[in-house]
Amino acid sequence: GAVVSQHPSRVICKSGTSVKIECRSLDFQATTMFWYRQFPKQSLMLMATSNEGSKATYEQGVEKDKFLINHASLTLSTLTVTSAHPEDSSFYICSAFSGDGRHYEQYFGPGTRLTVT
């Protein structure tokens, strides 16, 4: 399967600071990338859909000014958590999707554990 990397794998930051998480598809071009958040023992919750070269589409209840998404190329999307608060502490996972019309599975990164103190 395709390989998706995420960086960093873990980050601890102070309340009020911003954190950037990178998601890269290493061996295929991803027209679409998705950002999810997962709380302990909970399902993956879709936060936003990111298409290369256009603005991200956010799910209901997700603040677009707080979670800034940039999909500058077919292999890189970034999520910036601005003015982080302890309640933003979670496991953030990205996935990449080829969008070739034949494959509907998503390839996930290893996740980023964010802890806001």
Place this chain on the structure above:
Amino acid sequence: SQKIEQNSEALNIQEGKTATLTCNYTNYSPAYLQWYRQDPGRGPVFLLLIRENEKEKRKERLKVTFDTTLKQSLFHITASQPADSATYLCACSGAGSYQLTFGKGTKLSVIP
């Protein structure tokens, strides 16, 4: 609203037996149903995809069924091994949509 339910939060089985995990959906008619494996602290890994017009799909020791009448998918692991221990996630997407809606997952433990 759409609901994806994986009825068992946890399932313990003996090594060598067949594990069967259930995924039910309501208020929804997914065109695609997918199963993923997730290990602790890791992202999900794609296992199998089945389309609404398919009844069954196999891959090595894995088998998935899709019953649109019962609104249910079953995921089987035959000859289970301790290395199969993980959380298994069911996910659905509609026709023309690539977005996935996930169930909460079933944590499978295969006991040697």
